[in-house]
Amino acid sequence: MRVEIKFAGFGGQGIIKSGIIIAAAACIHGGKNAVQTQSYGPESRGGACKSEVVISEEDIDFPKVVEPDVLVVMSQHAYNEYVENVKPGGTIIMDPDMIPHEVDLKNAQVHRIPATKIAEELGKKIVANIVMLGAFVAITRILDANAVKESIKENIPKGTEELNLKAFEQGYEYGKTLPKSQA
Amino acid sequence: MPSKRSLLTGAHFMNGDVACAEGAIAAGCRFFAGYPITPATEIAEHLSQRMPEFGGIYIQMEDEIASMAAVLGASYAGLKAMTATSGPGFSLMQENIGLAVMTETPCVIVDIMRGGPSTGQPTLPGQQDVMQARWGSHGDYATVALAPSSVQEMFDLTLEAFNLAETYRVPAMLLGDEIVAHMYEKLVIPPPDKLRIVNRKRPNVPREEYMPFKPDEDLVPPMACFGEGYHFHATGLTHDERGYPQTSSSEAQQKLVTRLCNKIRKNEDKIIRVEETMLDDADVAVVAYGIVARSALSAVRKAREKGIKAGLLRLITLWPFPEKRVAQLAEQTKAIVVPEMNCGQMVLEVERKAKETPVAFLSKLGEEPHTPLEILEEIRRNS
Numbered sequence: 001m002r003v004e005i006k007f008a009g010f011g012g013q014g015i016i017k018s019g020i021i022i023a024a025a026a027c028i029h030g031g032k033n034a035v036q037t038q039s040y041g042p043e044s045r046g047g048a049c050k051s052e053v054v055i056s057e058e059d060i061d062f063p064k065v066v067e068p069d070v071l072v073v074m075s076q077h078a079y080n081e082y083v084e085n086v087k088p089g090g091t092i093i094m095d096p097d098m099i100p101h102e103v104d105l106k107n108a109q110v111h112r113i114p115a116t117k118i119a120e121e122l123g124k125k126i127v128a129n130i131v132m133l134g135a136f137v138a139i140t141r142i143l144d145a146n147a148v149k150e151s152i153k154e155n156i157p158k159g160t161e162e163l164n165l166k167a168f169e170q171g172y173e174y175g176k177t178l179p180k181s182q183a
Numbered sequence: 184m185p186s187k188r189s190l191l192t193g194a195h196f197m198n199g200d201v202a203c204a205e206g207a208i209a210a211g212c213r214f215f216a217g218y219p220i221t222p223a224t225e226i227a228e229h230l231s232q233r234m235p236e237f238g239g240i241y242i243q244m245e246d247e248i249a250s251m252a253a254v255l256g257a258s259y260a261g262l263k264a265m266t267a268t269s270g271p272g273f274s275l276m277q278e279n280i281g282l283a284v285m286t287e288t289p290c291v292i293v294d295i296m297r298g299g300p301s302t303g304q305p306t307l308p309g310q311q312d313v314m315q316a317r318w319g320s321h322g323d324y325a326t327v328a329l330a331p332s333s334v335q336e337m338f339d340l341t342l343e344a345f346n347l348a349e350t351y352r353v354p355a356m357l358l359g360d361e362i363v364a365h366m367y368e369k370l371v372i373p374p375p376d377k378l379r380i381v382n383r384k385r386p387n388v389p390r391e392e393y394m395p396f397k398p399d400e401d402l403v404p405p406m407a408c409f410g411e412g413y414h415f416h417a418t419g420l421t422h423d424e425r426g427y428p429q430t431s432s433s434e435a436q437q438k439l440v441t442r443l444c445n446k447i448r449k450n451e452d453k454i455i456r457v458e459e460t461m462l463d464d465a466d467v468a469v470v471a472y473g474i475v476a477r478s479a480l481s482a483v484r485k486a487r488e489k490g491i492k493a494g495l496l497r498l499i500t501l502w503p504f505p506e507k508r509v510a511q512l513a514e515q516t517k518a519i520v521v522p523e524m525n526c527g528q529m530v531l532e533v534e535r536k537a538k539e540t541p542v543a544f545l546s547k548l549g550e551e552p553h554t555p556l557e558i559l560e561e562i563r564r565n566s
Contacts, residue, residue, distance in 0.1 A: 020367055024196040027369050034196075036367040039550055042221070042305045062481040062555050063366060063474075 009074030014129030019051030134171025206341030281320030465494030
């Protein structure tokens with residue numbers, strides 16, 4: 001089974017890093033095939049940014065996401081750009097504080113995770129992406145939480161492990177207890 | 184822990200640029216000169232750390248013209264040498280690539296293609312430099328260019344580019360694209376004793392009898408190292424086997440330039456590599472390379488599911504172009520589909536060999552390569 005995941009937001013939110021962490025977790029710790037691609041503007045920070053992950057038991061030919069099963073979205077701009085493109089019945093995990101304007105979606109599972117607020121409460125707004133990853137793992141169950149935690153440790157700056165793992169746990173707990181809401 | 188000087192043997196989840204840098208290290212490259220440019224910067228960045236660990240040299244030059252010149256100097260001094268750039272830098276390097284051809288200097292030029300012309304779209308992919316890789320410098324020459332389509336091939340083909348450069352004393356090019364370069368994927372680095380490493384032929388004559396441009400039977404002259412005491416004169420001017428300028432001899436020009444072309448042409452069966460998928464009974468063949476070949480593979484598989492006999496010829500070697508194989512395919516198939524992220528470049532080569540067989544070209548520019556469905560639609564139209 002081929003699973004397509006798109007992470008989107010703006011440069012500086014750790015969007016590309018999120019994709020790398022998830023793909024590495026699947027590939028190195030999960031024994032699956034995975035590939036991560038990315039797209040960002042020349043301004044890097046502040047510009048539109050997306051990170052795509054394909055996970056499969058089989059060889060992955062086309063490495064780009066065509067119609068995501070899961071969209072993890074952290075900015076209004078990215079929401080507007082990608083939300084209509086999610087696979088029918090697919091999953092949207094979004095930060096409602098970054099996305100004040102939602103559209104009516106007919107056929108998607110929408111999960112609202114206040115990741116930026118949770119990260120601020122932890123003392124560092126920049127770990128909002130890791131909060132989202134925690135929620136992503138709890139909601140989608142595509143990957144094992146321990147595999148993702150190992151991957152986080154390998155892909156973050158030394159000395160930030162405690163903060164990042166705490167961010168992951170908080171997102172995971174929030175995602176686990178969240179009732180599913182049809183849009 | 185492996186020592187800092189060892190190859191990273193084992194499985195990794197790595198991006199294509201870093202895999203390319205590690206491929207260079209594994210090939211024995213010990214000199215890198217370059218100027219940072221998106222989307223090739225990570226190659227330079229990684230080698231700036233790794234080269235010193237291996238006792239090699241990393242140098243950031245003032246621009247790409249100087250980078251290419253430094254690479255030639257290092258190669259003449261006996262080191263395997265490389266640079267990495269993207270379109271704008273590749274343009275600046277062309278003059279010294281010509282000098283590398285004329286002085287038969289082994290070296291590797293990595294061009295991670297982005298959207299052009301000019302500065303174009305720095306962070307987006309393209310396949311627009313493939314003809315420049317063949318014809319970018321003035322004069323007549325033949326050279327080698329390889330097109331990776333996975334992170335594994337960014338490693339494997341960088342190593343292969345060094346082997347070809349050393350075997351034929353040519354500048355060898357690796358034409359990646361932004362997606363393959365920035366993509367993270369599994370890479371397996373073999374143990375050192377499983378790698379095939381080629382080093383340039385050394386002279387086996389007394390130093391005073393050495394002629395740096397006197398070829399062996401394979402048309403490639405053995406190469407001494409500057410400073411070892413061999414008679415060695417090198418120039419961009421047309422020269423004789425001693426390397427002395429011959430600026431008014433038609434015979435010298437005929438002999439030298441013909442050999443420069445023939446040392447690739449006559450060895451092309453040894454150089455050319457393609458990957459064939461489901462071509463045996465194919466009615467429609469897709470010819471693709473780089474990232475687009477991954478989309479084409481998916482399209483061909485989908486076509487088969489729908490009962491359309493489609494197959495894929497993936498070009499690993501762009502130059503020399505596998506013209507014999509394409510000519511055979513044209514005889515066997517009803518149509519050939521060529522998707523490229525440019526306005527039509529390798530398709531010209533395909534058309535040249537396809538004769539009466541229709542060739543459908545599919546262009547795509549900007550952020551995304553062709554989707555599998557876009558290529559499938561074109562296969563269907565031509566089946």
